[in-house]
Amino acid sequence: MNATSSGAEDWLDSLDPVTSRMTDGSNLRRIGEALTALEAAEQALDDAVSAAHAAGDSWQVISLVLGTSRQAAHRKFAKTAAAGVRRAPAHTAPAHPSPAHTAPTNLEPGEGDEPGDGTENNELNNA
Incomplete structure (x- = not known):
C-alpha cells in the first residue's frame, strides 16, 4: 500500500x-x-514492457500486445524501458484504446522496428 x-x-x-x-x-x-x-498493475506493465524490450522484443511486437501503435508504445514506455525507472503513482486511470492482443510468434526480435519495412502502414499503427 x-x-x-x-x-x-x-x-x-x-x-x-x-x-x-x-x-x-x-x-x-x-x-x-x-x-x-x-x-x-501499471508498475507490473512497465516492468514487463521493460523486460520484453531488454530481451530484444521490438516496439512493433510490444505494441501488438498492448493494442496500440508502435509509436504510442514507444512514447509511453521507452524512457522507463531504457533506464529501468520505476513509475511514480499517477493516481489517474490510463486510457486504454483497445483490449490487449496476443503478439504474433512469427516475428524475430527487432523485426518491425525499421522505418520503411512496411509495418508503419499496418492497421494498428493507423488506429
Whole structure:
C-alpha cells in the first residue's frame, strides 16, 4: 500500500460514523484498494514492457500486445524501458484504446522496428 492510500485508510478509520456525514465508507475503501491495485498493475506493465524490450522484443511486437501503435508504445514506455525507472503513482486511470492482443510468434526480435519495412502502414499503427 502506498503512502497516499495508507493516509486515506487512516483517515477513514478515524471517522466517527455517528457524527460524520457520509454514506457507507466501504465504497470509499474500495476506491482506495482499486487505486492501489491499479498502481501495482501499471508498475507490473512497465516492468514487463521493460523486460520484453531488454530481451530484444521490438516496439512493433510490444505494441501488438498492448493494442496500440508502435509509436504510442514507444512514447509511453521507452524512457522507463531504457533506464529501468520505476513509475511514480499517477493516481489517474490510463486510457486504454483497445483490449490487449496476443503478439504474433512469427516475428524475430527487432523485426518491425525499421522505418520503411512496411509495418508503419499496418492497421494498428493507423488506429
